[in-house]
Amino acid sequence: MSILDRRGNPNGGNDDLASLEAGLDALETRLDAGPSRPRKLISATWPPLLAIALLLLIWELTYRSGVKPAYALPSPADVGLVVRDWLGDGTLLGAMGTSLARGGLGFLAALAIGTPLGILIARVRPVRRGIGPLVSGLQSLPSVAWVPAAIIFFGIGNTAIFAVVLLGATPSIANGMVSGIDQIPPLYQRVGKVLGARGLASARHVLLPAALPGYVGGLRQGWAFSWRSLMAAELIVNSPELGQGLGQLLDVGRSQNDMSWVFAGILGILVVGIAVELCVFAPLERRVLRRRGLLIART
Amino acid sequence: MTVLEEPRVTRSTGAVSLRGITKRFGDGPNVLEDVTLDVAEGEFLCLLGASGCGKSTLLNLVAGLDQPTAGAVHVPGGRAALMFQEPALLPWLTAGQNVELALRLRGVAKGARKARANELLELVRLRGAGGKRVHELSGGMRQRVAMARALAQDSHVLLMDEPFAALDAITRDVLHEELVRLRESQQLTVLFVTHNVREAVRLGDRVVLMSSRPGRVAKQYPVDIAHPRRIESPEVAKLSVDITEDLRTEIRRHGAH
Numbered sequence: 001m002s003i004l005d006r007r008g009n010p011n012g013g014n015d016d017l018a019s020l021e022a023g024l025d026a027l028e029t030r031l032d033a034g035p036s037r038p039r040k041l042i043s044a045t046w047p048p049l050l051a052i053a054l055l056l057l058i059w060e061l062t063y064r065s066g067v068k069p070a071y072a073l074p075s076p077a078d079v080g081l082v083v084r085d086w087l088g089d090g091t092l093l094g095a096m097g098t099s100l101a102r103g104g105l106g107f108l109a110a111l112a113i114g115t116p117l118g119i120l121i122a123r124v125r126p127v128r129r130g131i132g133p134l135v136s137g138l139q140s141l142p143s144v145a146w147v148p149a150a151i152i153f154f155g156i157g158n159t160a161i162f163a164v165v166l167l168g169a170t171p172s173i174a175n176g177m178v179s180g181i182d183q184i185p186p187l188y189q190r191v192g193k194v195l196g197a198r199g200l201a202s203a204r205h206v207l208l209p210a211a212l213p214g215y216v217g218g219l220r221q222g223w224a225f226s227w228r229s230l231m232a233a234e235l236i237v238n239s240p241e242l243g244q245g246l247g248q249l250l251d252v253g254r255s256q257n258d259m260s261w262v263f264a265g266i267l268g269i270l271v272v273g274i275a276v277e278l279c280v281f282a283p284l285e286r287r288v289l290r291r292r293g294l295l296i297a298r299t
Numbered sequence: 300m301t302v303l304e305e306p307r308v309t310r311s312t313g314a315v316s317l318r319g320i321t322k323r324f325g326d327g328p329n330v331l332e333d334v335t336l337d338v339a340e341g342e343f344l345c346l347l348g349a350s351g352c353g354k355s356t357l358l359n360l361v362a363g364l365d366q367p368t369a370g371a372v373h374v375p376g377g378r379a380a381l382m383f384q385e386p387a388l389l390p391w392l393t394a395g396q397n398v399e400l401a402l403r404l405r406g407v408a409k410g411a412r413k414a415r416a417n418e419l420l421e422l423v424r425l426r427g428a429g430g431k432r433v434h435e436l437s438g439g440m441r442q443r444v445a446m447a448r449a450l451a452q453d454s455h456v457l458l459m460d461e462p463f464a465a466l467d468a469i470t471r472d473v474l475h476e477e478l479v480r481l482r483e484s485q486q487l488t489v490l491f492v493t494h495n496v497r498e499a500v501r502l503g504d505r506v507v508l509m510s511s512r513p514g515r516v517a518k519q520y521p522v523d524i525a526h527p528r529r530i531e532s533p534e535v536a537k538l539s540v541d542i543t544e545d546l547r548t549e550i551r552r553h554g555a556h
Contacts, residue, residue, distance in 0.1 A: 017476050021424050021439075024473055028437030187387050193364060194381045195452065196404045205400055209391045292390040293434020 074260040082264040091249065096272055099230060099245035102158070106165030107226040114170040114222065118177025118215075132178070135171050143168030143229035147236050158242060161233040168229030169222045176218010180211030216288050220281040227273055246272065313337040314456050314488035315361055315379070320370035322356055330356050332513035334370070338456075343482060343489045345503035347496060347542065349550050353514030354492040358458045361490065379456035379490075380449040384464050386441035388433045394444045395420065395429030401451035419447040422484075423477065439470035443477065450485065457482075459491045463498070472530060475501055479526060496539045496546065501530040506542060510549050518545055 056076050062068075063075040070078075086092035120127045121135060146167045150160040184207070192206035234247020242248070246269050253261030289295040315338040322331040331353040338344045346354050359365040360372050362381040388397045398416040407415065420429050423443040433441060442462060449457055463471040479502065482489055493499050499506045503522050510517040520542060524534045 017473070017480065018424055021473055021477070024470060025437060025440055028439065028470075029435070187383070187385060188389060190364070190383075191387045191389065194362060195401045195448075196378065201404060205404070206389070209389070212391065291432060293432060294390075 071257070072259060074263060078260040079263045079267065082260045083267065086264065086268075091244075092268055095244050095246045095249045096268060098243040099234065099247065099269075100272060100276075102161060102234075102245060103165065103223075103226050103230045106162050106230065107169055107223055109162070110166050110169035110173055110222055110226060111219070113166070114173030114218075115177055115215075117170070118174040118218070119181070121174060122178045122181035128178075135174050135178075138167075138171040139175055139225075142232075143225065144232040144236075146229075147233055150233070151237060156237055156239050156242075160237050161230065161242075164233040165226050165229045169226040172225045173218050173222035176221060177211065177215050180214025180218065181207065183214050184210040212288055213285075213292070213294065216281075216285050220277075220285065223276060223281060224273070227269075227276070231269055314340045314342070314374070314376060315490060316371075316373040316375075317357075317361070318371045318373070320357070320360065320367045320372065322353065322360065322365075322368050329368075329513040331360075331367075332515050334514065334516055336507065336516060338488055338490055340455075341486055341488055343479075343491065343502060343504045345499035345506045346490065346492045346509060347494065347499045347506055347546065348509030348514065348517075349494065349511050349546065351511040351514070352509035353511075354494075354509060355460050357514070358460050358490065358492055361456075362458055374456060376455050378452065378454055379458050380452040380454045381458045382442075382445055382449050382460065382462045384461045386433075386438075386445040388441055388444055388448070390433045392433075393429065394425065394431050394433065394436060394440075397433070397444060398429075398448050398451050401448045405452060416447075416451070419450050420444070422450065422481070423447045437470075438466050439474060442466065442474060446478075446481065450481075455486065456488045456490070459489065461493055462491075464493070464495070471498075475530065476527075478502065479528075496543050497530050497535060500524070500535045500538050500542065501528055508542060508545055508549070511553065517549055 059076050063070075063073055067073075083092065117135070121132050122128065143164055146164045147160075150163040150167075154160040154163060188206055188210050189202075192202050197205055230245070231247045231250075234245045235251050238248050238251055246265060250262060250265030250269070253259075253265055286295060315336075317334055317336045320331055320334040321329055323329045334357065336344075346357065348354055356365070358381065360367050361374060362379055363372075363374075364381075388394070389400070392400060395413070395416050398419050399412045402412045402415055403409075417426075417429060420426060423446050425440060425443055425447070428436065428440065428444075433444075436444065445462075463474055466474065475498070478489075481487065489502075491499070491502060500522055506520045506522060507516055508518045508520070509515065520538065522538065524532075524538070528535055
């Protein structure tokens with residue numbers, strides 16, 4: 001039976017009310033047209049470009065002033081030459097690929113462990129009391145501290161590197177999940193209950209989607225920790241059999257006392273970090289927040 | 300609570316029957332005390348009272364979200380639908396998906412959900428708004444989506460907890476009219492909680508005045524005013540004045556000691 005014909009026509013001759021409502025709806029709906037896409041792009045691009053140009057200028061001027069000898073402070077052009085060489089022989093892209101693959105894999109493993117761990121801590125009281133403080137405490141432990149332990153336990157090798165990344169990123173992801181769940185307005189859970197959501201259905205339709213903004217924040221931080229941990233591990237865990245990541249590339253510069261090389265290495269690490277943030281996490285977070293109307297337009 | 304504890308003779312054929320309901324939380328004082336109330340099939344009953352009269356607690360009991368300390372709650376039609384003061388729509392879903400979720404949790408087959416949700420949105424005159432995000436809708440539109448979602452629960456008993464309290468007067472007036480129309484066309488039984496006397500008289504077939512701390516039924520008023528009613532009409536005003544007098548007497552009792 002259709003709902004409409006329990007007692008006939010839905011309008012029931014209430015055309016006055018219908019037009020009144022239509023008028024109110026039209027008046028109360030916000031009409032906001034933001035600036036056009038190309039305009040937005042231009043206004044988003046010029047400030048960072050200007051900042052980079054200024055930074056290079058200051059660097060060049062400091063170099064020319066001669067406060068430090070050239071071996072300690074190379075010019076931007078010296079560093080540029082190293083980057084050009086690396087790009088030419090594929091060193092840079094190769095190292096970036098190796099590091100990204102390690103970091104990405106470690107991050108995914110941390111995701112697979114941290115997510116259920118976070119749900120457990122948030123939802124099961126004894127688990128929260130038992131390991132909740134430990135997991136949030138672990139977040140403040142610098143992951144370099146894990147490197148010696150990982151080397152002794154696993155030996156010099158990729159396993160040790162993965163272990164450090166995993167230990168570094170998992171607490172952040174778990175904590176993101178916990179704070180995501182903790183911040184759910186109680187009203188949503190009540191709504192779920194009223195609509196008849198129980199157990200798994202409640203988790204799937206109410207709990208997890210409601211926790212998503214906090215969880216995405218945790219993922220973002222989890223990636224940052226993965227990347228940092230990976231660099232710490234690659235700087236120390238180094239042997240000819242291992243593929244050369246950005247950290248190992250940087251370490252070559254250190255052993256040869258070549259500051260231009262070291263600067264170029266740092267630049268490579270920074271560029272990957274910024275690129276992942278801009279291409280993956282920023283759009284993901286924006287998308288989640290925009291759908292919920294939580295994104296405040298900033299000028 | 301087992302069926303045995305519930306005396307057979309008191310079982311009514313009404314849509315909601317409350318028998319000697321007492322409710323307290325933990326060791327606290329009674330929030331509700333010996334409340335006995337019957338809502339007839341198709342009746343629009345307004346519960347009116349000052350703060351602390353346990354109106355919302357009572358609705359939670361009827362909705363099955365909580366259990367009474369003593370007494371029996373009986374809703375022969377099964378689960379009642381509940382609407383809150385806030386529209387309480389889930390912001391990660393569109394208006395249509397909010398309605399569909401209610402259908403889905405009720406076990407409606409996938410293929411039927413979309414059409415049914417559209418039908419319900421049309422019923423609250425939001426045809427075409429199904430794809431909108433919650434934050435794109437006005438307060439009145441959100442509350443209408445919440446109405447459609449409550450109707451999706453396919454319960455003939457609708458519980459409303461001050462659903463229009465947060466809306467502006469113009470929107471509230473329109474939604475009053477909308478609710479009366481829906482109640483008529485869908486043959487709903489409505490249990491409506493408010494602290495607005497005029498709203499209660501504007502909407503209800505019967506107004507029940509509750510006393511506060513503990514909440515008890517203080518007085519009942521049949522509303523014999525023909526529909527369509529208007530909130531500003533003299534008949535509504537006249538009865539409202541009488542009820543307000545009684546409500547004030549109830550409130551004064553609390554300042555006396």
